[in-house]
Amino acid sequence: MNRKEFLKGGLLLGGAGLIRPDEAFAASTDGALPDKLVDANGQFALNPLPYNETFLEPYMDAETLHLHHQFHHGGAAKAANKDIQQIQKAVAEGNFETVDYWTKKLSYHFSSHLLHTIFWTNLTNKKSEPTGELLKKIGQQFGSYDKLKGYIAATAKNIDGNGWGVLAYQPYADTLTVIQCENHEKLQQWGAIPILVIDVWEHAYYLKYKNKRQDFVDTLFNIINWDNVADRLNIARKK
């Protein structure tokens, strides 16, 4: 099957094989955090998207999704492997002159791999809203879903340069928390487990939205998979 045929097909390739789009997430959240970042050899590896590349249109176009997943996300996974190799080599040789450089790079690339992996599952092709325990927690902490939406949208839109708006569960305080992450790793909170991430790097929107990051963030609320976010909260609270 070539790429064009793949895009036309209704099937998608998930970790467990060919599954239908509406089964994509249900198949992957069985009590454990669903994110698999490494392959059988323990190497960081890019998993297939949990849906085909046209699944999020018109909100996220197939070309952006393809480039974003294959090259930006895929590149980060590859680079994280290189970072680890360089650290291992330096440590084995007892040469510590470059370890600070590679350690910073690993933090950057690993965080990119993790956040992108979560990001794909946070999206779907239909509008939803938080329900159940998630909605209750949002109400307790932020007043209402609309208030949280305003908060996280403003946080994501106003990131200096590239970064992510993140809704996370903070197990040390049993609270939800919003993080304005710069690049992939800066300004995070120790211990916080991301449950909803919004990528505002230019590569996430520039082909379709040009310089209108605000429009992109507002539009994303049409395709956030709040069931996925709720599942992630439930799993994180059990940890």
Ligand SMILES: [Fe+2]
């Ligand atoms: Fe990205």
